[in-house]
Amino acid sequence: MGDFDVDWLRLRGPADVRARAADLPLLLRPHLPKRSPLKVLDLGCGTGSNLRALAPVLGGAQSWLCLDADTDLLDRLADETHAWAEASGFDWDATDRRVTGAEPHLTCTPDLNCTLATRRFDLARDLAELPIEGIGLVTASALLDLVSETWLAGLVSQCAKVQVPILMALTYDGRVAFEPALSLDREVIEAVNRHQGRDKGFGPALGPGANGRLAILAAAQGYWVEVRTSDWRIRRSERALQTALIRGWSRAAREEVTASDQAGIAHWEAVRLAAVERGCSRINVGHRDLLAIPRRA
Template sequence: MNTTDVPLYQPEWLELREGADAAARDVELLDPLRGWLEDAGRPGGLVIHDLGCGTGSMGRWLAPRLPGPQHWVLYDRDPALLGRAAARTPAVTADGSGVTVLTRRADLGELAAEDLAGASLVTASALLDVLTRDEVDALVAACAEAGCPVLLALSVVGQVELSPADPLDGEIAEAFNAHQRRGGLLGPDAVMVASEAFALRGATVRVHSSPWRLGAGESALTAQWLQGWVEAACEQRPVLAPRAEAYLRDRLAACAAGELRVAVHHSDLLALPGTTGGAS
């Protein structure tokens, strides 16, 4: 990764998925996170580093759910996305305190502990599964040295359910998962690898399910997801293409008719440092 690359995600896709992301994130992880932050007693409020912020959906979801003043540091390699995220960060927190924002155009593959100095919380959404093992290890090491909690939401886990079922579902899913692992990326293995890495550094790790559940009301997102899912599967295994063309056509027709239901499984990971308070 570098800051001159073409953006990984288009803002239209990020906007389309925001509602499903917000509904999927696991709110039960917030209670232990709030407890840790309260015990840590950070004077002056929270400093939250949002890695790969995209259009800022994580901030819009999380800032109103945590109390006290908050300073968000937004990271992305796309300056246009950083601008959108900063402009749409919530103005107030759960108790009406204010929010300030700083943006950093950065390559997350080069993130170091000093970049996170003073952090109260590190967070990201839909990030882990597009990293390699070395990148996850470096991220975990930097967060561990910063001594702060880490909340990593919406990492794919390789499981998809479609209703009604089709005989080709499994082959498409298997090929898509292989595509997610191309070039050394962790894809569906990312949560397990990150959990082990945090645990080795003394953190208490909690992993909760956070599935997208898409029905008739999410047909636009479902259609876009379907096309990308099948396209990636065929890129990985071109032999699927002849059957996948008819499969996709039928699935999109069912989606448009409001007859298709899809569950795309993800996991949310919360890592709490072994020593309350961590680094200051």
């Protein structure tokens, strides 16, 4: 899926929250710089889901700089974070755009004191200008499968120069499993994965191979790398998310096959959507989270 509008981000949100590898932020914490506040650079931040997932786990004083090229998403980030803070039992200061939470809290150790700032930034065009000096953590969610080899190598090189840890969440890895299974499932997803390699604005996209390439590039720059699966396990009741995925996959697959094969994919879509409507469809979508720690950090 390449459409990162507000509706799509909200639709995928619960699956994202369930899927994240919970141990990687805990492994990261001892390797973060001791200076306070921790400065976090969030790439392609959308409406702030990465902040909302990580800030309570990292705890303490934090200052997030959230970058995205989409001003509509950036404009919504504060409101989305405010709503999340209230629902999670944190305090929100609209003047400072600050989330605070005192111990004890189920998800926050130690006290949370997190400010957020947003900046419109075109990652595809302006990577060389990335504001990385003084940053203690570079992170992103659902970004890497969209970028090119050249772009990713440039990012890793910049991070290595300043010895900053990298935490990348929810990178699609090409694995999809359906219940019930259909004979065309494999053919459709193979076509989708070919489509994922098209240019998404960063050059030819790495698609499902992005996480593996990041692991290799980071290790070559002296990082210690940990990878975890973070698969979406989409429930029968999550019909809207399943419907959006199936329709999006069908469109992408039809763009990758001959005209004679498009009718089969359209039929596959209709059968899959009927199963969703009956409440008997489940989908697992493969993702991976990656943590890279500089060996001298």
